[in-house]
Amino acid sequence: MAIVLITGANRGIGLALVKKYAQTGATVIATARRPDVAGDLSRVAEDYRPAVEIHQLDATDSDSVLALARALEGRDIDVLINNAGVLNSYGDISDPAHDWAAWQQVLMTNTAAPYIVTRALLAHVRRSGAGKIAFISSSMASSARAPGGAYPYRASKAGVTNLARNLATDLKKFGIAVGAYHPGWVRTAMGGEGAAISVDESAEGLFERINHLSLETTGVFEDYQGNAVQF
Numbered sequence: 001m002a003i004v005l006i007t008g009a010n011r012g013i014g015l016a017l018v019k020k021y022a023q024t025g026a027t028v029i030a031t032a033r034r035p036d037v038a039g040d041l042s043r044v045a046e047d048y049r050p051a052v053e054i055h056q057l058d059a060t061d062s063d064s065v066l067a068l069a070r071a072l073e074g075r076d077i078d079v080l081i082n083n084a085g086v087l088n089s090y091g092d093i094s095d096p097a098h099d100w101a102a103w104q105q106v107l108m109t110n111t112a113a114p115y116i117v118t119r120a121l122l123a124h125v126r127r128s129g130a131g132k133i134a135f136i137s138s139s140m141a142s143s144a145r146a147p148g149g150a151y152p153y154r155a156s157k158a159g160v161t162n163l164a165r166n167l168a169t170d171l172k173k174f175g176i177a178v179g180a181y182h183p184g185w186v187r188t189a190m191g192g193e194g195a196a197i198s199v200d201e202s203a204e205g206l207f208e209r210i211n212h213l214s215l216e217t218t219g220v221f222e223d224y225q226g227n228a229v230q231f
């Protein structure tokens with residue numbers, strides 16, 4: 001039975017992934033910054049009991065990351081999904097929202113935190129023997145397709161995609177496959193009500209793509225339907 005760890009699992013795409021994996025019989029380690037106020041996640045855990053475990057994780061807090069790694073000591077993780085993310089603003093270079101604080105928060109959450117979380121949980125993924133690590137990036141990471149605007153977010157997602165690509169090389173020796181994924185334009189707090197697809201469509205597609213990930217396809221950057229995204 002696969003063990004899957006998902007960051008940012010209390011809402012949006014992360015929550016839909018929890019449901020999808022639980023439905024397929026996996027054990028899901030669903031992490032949230034504030035489990036005490038994660039009502040939707042608690043209800044999903046109740047519905048799929050005992051498949052879903054809830055753990056605290058603020059991906060930008062090193063004590064929280066280390067506490068999670070310790071709490072899971074001795075356990076395998078077959079699939080690690082770095083999903084948690086933030087978007088501050090779509091504005092262009094005149095947008096005052098793109099200040100130091102925003103850069104710091106967006107780069108720390110979307111780029112550095114997935115690295116730190118992956119490093120902290122690497123021993124658990126190695127124990128799996130055939131572990132996989134998925135980074136939920138965005139087509140907005142693409143430098144080939146560069147429409148401007150949303151600078152901190154685009155840079156952070158380009159960064160995490162680069163990270164995924166390099167980790168794919170580095171972790172192949174441990175039998176770990178790594179992929180970066182565009183989840184689609186999804187109706188969540190981040191994607192907005194007018195977005196193209198539901199969280200369930202996105203989670204279904206991501207589930208299929210992560211199942212397809214292997215040492216032969218490691219380093220892939222693709223969308224939830226399996227279309228390659230330009231770097």
Ligand code: NAP
Pocket residue numbers: 007008009010011012013014032033034057058059060083084085086109136137138139182183184185186187188189190191192195
């Ligand atoms: P969302 O609904 O805004 O949810 C974001 C999730 O990330 C929440 O669970 C949030 O937790 C969590 N999070 C933020 N900062 C965190 C931190 N420091 N530590 C732990 N968790 C943290 O967003 P979404 O649309 O589901 O996005 C999920 C992923 O898909 C993100 O990486 C996003 O960039 C990517 N993506 C989304 C779209 C889209 O159209 N929606 C498109 C491309 C890529 P709290 O509830 O505690 O804030």
